[in-house]
Amino acid sequence: MENLFNLFVRSIFIDNMIFAYFLGMCSFLAVSKTVKTSVGLGIAVTFVLLVTAPVNWLIDTYLLKAGALVWLSPDFADLDLSYLSFMIFIAVIAAIVQLVEMVVEKFSPSLYNALGIFLPLIAVNCAILGVALFVQEREYHTIAEVTVYAGGSGIGWLLAIASLAAIREKISYSNIPKPLRGLGISFIITGLMAIAFMSFMGIKI
Amino acid sequence: MSEKLKKVEKEPMFSSKVLKLLKNPFNLENPITVQVLGICSALAVTVQMKPAIVMALSVTIVTAFSNLIISSLRNTIPSRIRIIVQLVVVAALVIIVDQILKAYVYDVSKKLSVFVGLIITNCILMGRLEAYAMGNKPWPSFVDGFGNGLGYGLILVIVAFFRESLGSGKILGAKIIPQFMYDIGYMDNGLMILPPMALITIGIIIWVQRSKTPELQEK
Numbered sequence: 001m002e003n004l005f006n007l008f009v010r011s012i013f014i015d016n017m018i019f020a021y022f023l024g025m026c027s028f029l030a031v032s033k034t035v036k037t038s039v040g041l042g043i044a045v046t047f048v049l050l051v052t053a054p055v056n057w058l059i060d061t062y063l064l065k066a067g068a069l070v071w072l073s074p075d076f077a078d079l080d081l082s083y084l085s086f087m088i089f090i091a092v093i094a095a096i097v098q099l100v101e102m103v104v105e106k107f108s109p110s111l112y113n114a115l116g117i118f119l120p121l122i123a124v125n126c127a128i129l130g131v132a133l134f135v136q137e138r139e140y141h142t143i144a145e146v147t148v149y150a151g152g153s154g155i156g157w158l159l160a161i162a163s164l165a166a167i168r169e170k171i172s173y174s175n176i177p178k179p180l181r182g183l184g185i186s187f188i189i190t191g192l193m194a195i196a197f198m199s200f201m202g203i204k205i
Numbered sequence: 206m207s208e209k210l211k212k213v214e215k216e217p218m219f220s221s222k223v224l225k226l227l228k229n230p231f232n233l234e235n236p237i238t239v240q241v242l243g244i245c246s247a248l249a250v251t252v253q254m255k256p257a258i259v260m261a262l263s264v265t266i267v268t269a270f271s272n273l274i275i276s277s278l279r280n281t282i283p284s285r286i287r288i289i290v291q292l293v294v295v296a297a298l299v300i301i302v303d304q305i306l307k308a309y310v311y312d313v314s315k316k317l318s319v320f321v322g323l324i325i326t327n328c329i330l331m332g333r334l335e336a337y338a339m340g341n342k343p344w345p346s347f348v349d350g351f352g353n354g355l356g357y358g359l360i361l362v363i364v365a366f367f368r369e370s371l372g373s374g375k376i377l378g379a380k381i382i383p384q385f386m387y388d389i390g391y392m393d394n395g396l397m398i399l400p401p402m403a404l405i406t407i408g409i410i411i412w413v414q415r416s417k418t419p420e421l422q423e424k
Contacts, residue, residue, distance in 0.1 A: 182423035187408030
């Protein structure tokens with residue numbers, strides 16, 4: 001339990017998807033103009049991560065890894081399908097995003113209206129595939145670990161985009177040198193925020 | 206193949222239009238600093254020059270060939286499922302690149318870790334496929350992908366140059382700061398190696414570029 005909580009805090013603050021790995025930067029910079037839309041996108045990303053990461057982990061563990069197919073027949077002990085993982089992961093993500101979109105539309109139209117436009121965008125958000133690949137690379141062992149890590153990464157992403165949006169809302173009134181306006185200053189703000197987030201490094205609970 | 210294309214298009218292979226496709230991504234339509242595409246993987250691999258160059262080459266190859274393939278197939282892809290078709294083509298190309306990297310430059314491939322796989326979701330690819338390859342002939346699309354890949358690579362290499370030279374006093378692993386500089390008290394700036402400085406470096410590149418070309422400035 002303690003281990004899980006530690007992982008959760010780590011994935012939000014220290015291994016933050018944006019500030020430590022720059023994943024999902026494209027939509028991060030494009031959508032962070034107002035707080036409201038960026039919170040919507042953040043929630044959508046967290047939601048999709050919580051669904052896709054465990055599914056991809058299950059597929060990786062029981063179908064793709066070296067010797068993963070042993071449960072089917074002992075003959076497959078040498079079979080290593082992990083070179084297929086990119087293709088399978090991205091197909092699973094695209095399919096699940098589509099599925100989530102349909103389910104949300106059917107059962108919760110109000111949530112659908114809030115997330116609607118963002119859901120299709122998420123299929124190509126690097127953070128989603130990034131989490132799937134990090135899970136594979138770091139060899140998390142239980143599904144609980146994977147889910148906690150995915151949830152934490154999503155919340156970390158939400159935190160980052162919401163705070164950048166808040167700063168950008170304020171900064172639109174400031175007198176910034178012309179060539180730096182818009183994109184340039186967003187990069188520099190993100191850099192400064194990343195430096196601030198570095199102070200969390202080494203925290204253990 | 207290019208000859209056959211030439212006959213169909215009835216225009217020279219390097220017409221001014223095609224050359225423009227190759228040139229524009231370097232400045233006026235740079236994928237990173239102007240179109241804001243593909244930043245995700247751009248920043249994390251720029252601590253040193255070598256991984257940055259390998260990454261730039263991989264992305265160039267994948268963008269060029271995925272543009273070529275999708276553009277050749279563009280009339281047969283139903284528009285409802287085009288995203289999935291695009292992703293599958295890109296994923297197949299990335300798998301090939303990943304396997305080649307693992308076979309020939311294993312140390313770099315280890316350093317790039319998940320970022321080779323993340324080329325799949327690199328926004329440059331989807332952006333160029335959607336914006337260009339779906340509506341244009343194969344040869345211009347190939348050039349467009351190639352140009353955008355190189356434009357992306359250019360920024361990557363510039364950022365990596367500053368981060369490696371200021372951060373660890375080396376370029377491509379060779380020392381460039383002479384020993385006597387260290388003796389009189391020069392120190393490598395450790396902050397340059399850390400992730401935040403990649404963002405700030407790109408911010409400064411954008412600043413320089415936009416002060417030179419005022420038409421890019423935002424209001």
